Amino acid sequence: MRITWANIKRWFRRLAYLASEAYNAPYRGMVARAKREQDDLFMLLIFSEMMGIPNPATYYTLELQPIMLEKFHEWHKRAGMEHSPLDDFRCC
Amino acid sequence: MTAIVPALIGMVLIAVGYFVYSKFIAEKIYQLDPNFETPAHSMRDDVDFTPTNRVVLWGHHFTSVAGAAPIIGPAIAVIWGWLPAFIWVIGGTIFFAGVHDFGAIWASVRNQGRSIGSLTGDVVSLRARTLFMIVIFFLLMMVNAVFAVSISNAFVATPSSVIPSWSAIAVAVVIGVLIYKMKVPLLWPTVVGVIMLYSVMYLGELFPVELPQTFMGLGAAPQWIIILFAYATIASMLPVWLLLQPRDYINGIQLIIGLGLLFGAVFIANPTIVAPMYNTVVPEGTPPLLPLLFVTIACGALSGFHGLVASGTTSKQLNKETDARFVGYLGSSGEGLLALVTIIAVSAGFASLGEWQTVYAQFGGTIGISTFVAGGSQIVSDGLPLSQAFAATLLAVMAILFAATTMDTGVRLQRFIIQEWGTIYKIPALQNGYIATFLAVGACLALAFGAGGADGQGGMLIWPLFGTTNQLLAGLTLLVISVMLVKLRRRYIFTLVPMVFVTTMSFLAAIYQLWDLFNGGSYMLMTLDVVVIILAIFVILESTSAFSREKKAAAAS
Amino acid sequence: MDHLFDRRIIFVGGKGGVGKTTTAGALGLMAADSGRATLLVSTDPAHSLGDVFDTRIGNEETSLSPNLTGLEIDPEAEAERHIATVKMSMKSLVAPKMYKEIDRQLELARHSPGTMEAALLERMADLMADARSRFDLLIFDTAPSGHTIRLLSLPEVLSAWSDGMLGHQDRSRRLGELLRVFGRDHSREDEFGMIGGSKEEPDDSRDGRIQDILLTRRRKFHRARALLTDPTVTAFLLVLTAERLPILESRKMLDLLRKFDVPVAGMVVNRLLPPEADGDFLQERRAQEQEYRDEIDSTFARLQRVHLNLLPHDVHGVETLLEIGRAILRQLGQPREDLRAAEAP
Numbered sequence: 001m002r003i004t005w006a007n008i009k010r011w012f013r014r015l016a017y018l019a020s021e022a023y024n025a026p027y028r029g030m031v032a033r034a035k036r037e038q039d040d041l042f043m044l045l046i047f048s049e050m051m052g053i054p055n056p057a058t059y060y061t062l063e064l065q066p067i068m069l070e071k072f073h074e075w076h077k078r079a080g081m082e083h084s085p086l087d088d089f090r091c092c
Numbered sequence: 093m094t095a096i097v098p099a100l101i102g103m104v105l106i107a108v109g110y111f112v113y114s115k116f117i118a119e120k121i122y123q124l125d126p127n128f129e130t131p132a133h134s135m136r137d138d139v140d141f142t143p144t145n146r147v148v149l150w151g152h153h154f155t156s157v158a159g160a161a162p163i164i165g166p167a168i169a170v171i172w173g174w175l176p177a178f179i180w181v182i183g184g185t186i187f188f189a190g191v192h193d194f195g196a197i198w199a200s201v202r203n204q205g206r207s208i209g210s211l212t213g214d215v216v217s218l219r220a221r222t223l224f225m226i227v228i229f230f231l232l233m234m235v236n237a238v239f240a241v242s243i244s245n246a247f248v249a250t251p252s253s254v255i256p257s258w259s260a261i262a263v264a265v266v267i268g269v270l271i272y273k274m275k276v277p278l279l280w281p282t283v284v285g286v287i288m289l290y291s292v293m294y295l296g297e298l299f300p301v302e303l304p305q306t307f308m309g310l311g312a313a314p315q316w317i318i319i320l321f322a323y324a325t326i327a328s329m330l331p332v333w334l335l336l337q338p339r340d341y342i343n344g345i346q347l348i349i350g351l352g353l354l355f356g357a358v359f360i361a362n363p364t365i366v367a368p369m370y371n372t373v374v375p376e377g378t379p380p381l382l383p384l385l386f387v388t389i390a391c392g393a394l395s396g397f398h399g400l401v402a403s404g405t406t407s408k409q410l411n412k413e414t415d416a417r418f419v420g421y422l423g424s425s426g427e428g429l430l431a432l433v434t435i436i437a438v439s440a441g442f443a444s445l446g447e448w449q450t451v452y453a454q455f456g457g458t459i460g461i462s463t464f465v466a467g468g469s470q471i472v473s474d475g476l477p478l479s480q481a482f483a484a485t486l487l488a489v490m491a492i493l494f495a496a497t498t499m500d501t502g503v504r505l506q507r508f509i510i511q512e513w514g515t516i517y518k519i520p521a522l523q524n525g526y527i528a529t530f531l532a533v534g535a536c537l538a539l540a541f542g543a544g545g546a547d548g549q550g551g552m553l554i555w556p557l558f559g560t561t562n563q564l565l566a567g568l569t570l571l572v573i574s575v576m577l578v579k580l581r582r583r584y585i586f587t588l589v590p591m592v593f594v595t596t597m598s599f600l601a602a603i604y605q606l607w608d609l610f611n612g613g614s615y616m617l618m619t620l621d622v623v624v625i626i627l628a629i630f631v632i633l634e635s636t637s638a639f640s641r642e643k644k645a646a647a648a649s
Numbered sequence: 650m651d652h653l654f655d656r657r658i659i660f661v662g663g664k665g666g667v668g669k670t671t672t673a674g675a676l677g678l679m680a681a682d683s684g685r686a687t688l689l690v691s692t693d694p695a696h697s698l699g700d701v702f703d704t705r706i707g708n709e710e711t712s713l714s715p716n717l718t719g720l721e722i723d724p725e726a727e728a729e730r731h732i733a734t735v736k737m738s739m740k741s742l743v744a745p746k747m748y749k750e751i752d753r754q755l756e757l758a759r760h761s762p763g764t765m766e767a768a769l770l771e772r773m774a775d776l777m778a779d780a781r782s783r784f785d786l787l788i789f790d791t792a793p794s795g796h797t798i799r800l801l802s803l804p805e806v807l808s809a810w811s812d813g814m815l816g817h818q819d820r821s822r823r824l825g826e827l828l829r830v831f832g833r834d835h836s837r838e839d840e841f842g843m844i845g846g847s848k849e850e851p852d853d854s855r856d857g858r859i860q861d862i863l864l865t866r867r868r869k870f871h872r873a874r875a876l877l878t879d880p881t882v883t884a885f886l887l888v889l890t891a892e893r894l895p896i897l898e899s900r901k902m903l904d905l906l907r908k909f910d911v912p913v914a915g916m917v918v919n920r921l922l923p924p925e926a927d928g929d930f931l932q933e934r935r936a937q938e939q940e941y942r943d944e945i946d947s948t949f950a951r952l953q954r955v956h957l958n959l960l961p962h963d964v965h966g967v968e969t970l971l972e973i974g975r976a977i978l979r980q981l982g983q984p985r986e987d988l989r990a991a992e993a994p
Contacts, residue, residue, distance in 0.1 A: 016277075016278065016279060018145065018147055018148060018151075019278055019279075019282065020278050021144070021145055021148040022148050022151050022152065022341065022344065023271070023278060023337065023338075023341050024337075024830075024831040024832070025144050025148055025152065025409070026152050026337075026340065026405070027332050027333070027336075027337050027831055028138075028142070028828065028831045028832070029139055029140050029142070029405065030332060031332070031824055031827050031828050031831060032138060032139035032140075032828055033139050033140065034824055035821055035824035035825055035828060036139055038817060038820050038821045038824060039821050041817065042814070042817045042818065042821065045814065045817070049758070050754070054763075055763075056763060056803075056806050056807065056810060057767075057806075057807055057810040057811075058758060058761060058763050058764060058767070059728075059731065059763065059764050059767030059768065059771075060767070060807070060810070060811070060866055062731070062732070062735050062755070062758055062764075063731065063734070063735050063738075063862065064859060064862060064863075065735065065739065066735060066738035066739040066741075066742060067738075067855055067858055067859055067862075068859075069739060069742050069743070070742070070855075078137070271830075272827075272830055275830070333827065333830075333831075
């Protein structure tokens with residue numbers, strides 16, 4: 001590889017990328033996991049009535065349910081359940 | 093003999109190990125497939141499972157495992173002469189650690205990224221899995237305690253390291269804030285941070301800090317121990333971007349600079365090795381080389397701890413299966429280099445055999461980071477235009493920060509484990525973060541003072557026990573890998589031999605220490621040792637039964 | 650009590666059967682005749698507003714007399730509409746074989762009591778907010794005590810709920826930002842292809858929609874609560890008769906209303922035995938009634954009270970209501986202009 005200005009710049013950019021990855025990569029997982037747990041909680045609150053947990057705001061969680069349907073599906077798949085765990089509510 | 097000889101031989105052998113032996117293992121034994129879809133791809137969720145550049149992974153693996161242990165262990169072990177330590181470090185790195193770290197990643201990758209602990213349950217037995225968890229908890233406790241003792245001894249021995257080490261926290265915080273809050277791209281904070289760090293080392297020289305000899309009935313070292321645990325508690329509760337993340341980064345940079353300076357200085361200064369090749373006049377009370385050498389040096393030759401890191405996060409981020417060789421084997425090779433340079437530092441960094449013998453007048457004790465610093469700084473100042481005082485501060489700060497990071501992570505991990513027990517055994521109090529942290533730190537403090545007495549000086553007695561437990565873990569991991577190989581009808585001798593060797597040595601070491609600790613009156617450590625022995629017996633029994641079971645199954649089908 | 654009709658919203662409540670609807674109707678007529686555009690709303694599922702005015706009212710605004718419009722909220726229809734919207738959204742996201750499942754699930758939701766109350770509250774909150782521009786005065790004829798109390802407490806409960814949910818969303822958003830800072834450098838084509846980018850966008854827009862919905866709801870609840878607890882805007886009128894159970898219930902209601910900061914303007918003691926009623930039987934009853942009147946006077950000493958006599962005939966039709974309305978206003982000491990307007994033929 002010839003030592004040209006372009007090569008040096010490319011090498012430098014690669015170093016910057018590696019350094020930035022070195023800085024961030026180990027921590028992404030931690031934060032992503034925390035976010036996912038927070039989101040799961042929110043999603044379960046929306047579907048709480050269906051889980052048998054009485055909720056004063058059922059009327060309002062109802063209108064949020066269609067939006068959260070996808071997340072519910074992702075959640076049960078992630079939790080290792082092939083299908084929705086709720087007998088009354090089958091999403092797939 | 094000039095130090096360049098072992099340095100060169102060691103480096104060449106490790107290189108050969110990577111290019112020849114690891115290639116052999118990769119192709120013939122583990123049979124890595126570049127087209128195999130790793131869990132990072134097949135189970136990708138960008139949370140735990142996400143493919144990562146192999147250089148970055150290697151860097152992370154290397155900086156996680158290359159801590160203070162490859163410094164402390166060899167520093168102590170040279171008391172038997174530098175050659176035994178050298179052989180164990182080089183041989184262990186090539187044939188044991190390489191295969192272990194490498195294999196742990198491979199085993200995990202081939203099993204949906206599951207950790208070795210969880211695989212032990214499948215491959216061996218559920219009982220073995222519980223064993224694994226218990227061993228890990230004890231290991232963490234011992235790591236925290238022994239590192240706290242090491243750091244405080246280093247602070248006492250090198251007062252110029254106090255200010256720079258603590259300032260490093262401020263430097264890290266500054267970097268963290270610059271990058272996260274002010275969104276400055278990485279380059280400038282890095283440069284600024286590094287300059288700040290090394291500048292403060294000059295300050296440290298000018299303003300050495302010594303704690304009062306006695307304060308509230310405690311000597312200087314015990315005071316440091318308490319301060320360190322207080323720090324670890326607070327640090328484990330701060331947001332990651334503020335302290336942990338930038339500090340890991342600085343440590344990585346320091347490691348590269350430190351290794352470069354040391355090896356460079358060795359080749360320039362060409363120091364003479366004064367330590368005996370094989371010490372025939374070991375001081376009174378030194379345990380026998382066999383088996384204790386093999387548990388005194390764990391990291392740098394073979395360490396079970398790495399298997400946790402390897403199968404914990406690394407395997408879930410591996411892009412191609414063939415990267416496992418680069419990340420795992422080369423990762424432990426890097427650590428071997430650090431151990432090698434430590435051996436050289438403590439063998440050649442002293443003016444004469446007499447001086448060396450004064451330092452190595454007893455086994456353990458205050459030998460550790462400070463010995464590395466003393467010897468290393470001599471070589472560095474001989475070879476490079478740096479004052480010995482500055483070199484000493486630099487090396488001390490490096491080792492101290494490595495150990496401190498491990499302590500933070502250790503306390504954090506212990507807190508998680510305690511919280512998990514709270515969930516499994518339904519004890520709400522344990523699930524609270526503060527209580528769990530308090531318990532974790534309390535256990536470590538109890539161990540640090542219980543082992544060392546009120547003056548904390550005897551804390552290094554924990555070291556061989558730590559090594560023993562560490563090797564037991566390595567043995568379990570190698571067992572899992574071996575059983576997997578049996579199932580796949582491949583040659584398992586390359587993992588089985590290390591496994592048998594290390595388990596036997598740990599067991600013998602544990603038995604010896606039992607007698608030794610009993611005589612010395614360290615009853616707390618003795619109890620711990622008994623626990624370790626029981627664990628060791630279980631491991632041996634479980635291993636034998638699992639292994640023969642699998643062999644029969646493989647032969648039958 | 651300063652001029653009752655200076656308020657914008659009046660609730661008339663009390664135990665079942667004490668004469669709430671007639672009181673509300675009477676007040677409505679008086680207000681309308683005094684020149685104020687008035688909306689009379691019934692929230693009682695067993696609507697009797699139409700009966701009292703001898704007309705059909707229903708879920709649409711119906712004119713009852715000049716300046717006076719009536720409305721009987723049908724919570725079922727509200728709930729139906731809401732659920733239909735949810736159904737449509739959900740169906741657009743799943744395979745057709747799931748439609749039956751969704752219908753079934755949402756039907757169950759429709760009939761739960763919480764749903765009815767919430768639907769009712771929705772309509773009420775909307776009226777309280779919008780109708781104020783079209784009407785000078787809203788008078789709510791409410792359902793018997795228990796329902797009404799729960800209804801009036803809903804804005805506070807739901808405010809708390811929506812605040813909590815928004816808190817969760819906020820935390821998630823902050824973690825997401827942290828993640829973005831840690832993210833890969835997208836300006837450089839990552840060696841593993843596009844990561845994160847494609848996954849982030851639907852998440853962002855979904856979070857945006859959730860945020861919008863939650864914020865709109867919260868605004869509505871907060872608004873409703875603010876109006877309900879503002880003494881210059883709202884007044885609650887308790888209606889009771891001089892009998893044991895109504896008195897007990899009124900006391901409970903008063904406590905709860907105070908707890909939720911709903912301003913109570915006064916009480917209407919209804920169906921008292923007129924002086925001209927005679928006969929031994931009625932004397933005995935009058936004696937007992939006097940006891941109860943004394944109790945009312947002492948228990949509710951600080952509330953202004955209006956006393957209405959039992960009429961010889963049923964109350965329905967505009968004429969009778971006007972009579973009652975005049976009686977009320979006279980006792981309240983309302984300005985002479987209003988009374989005169991009411992008395993003019």
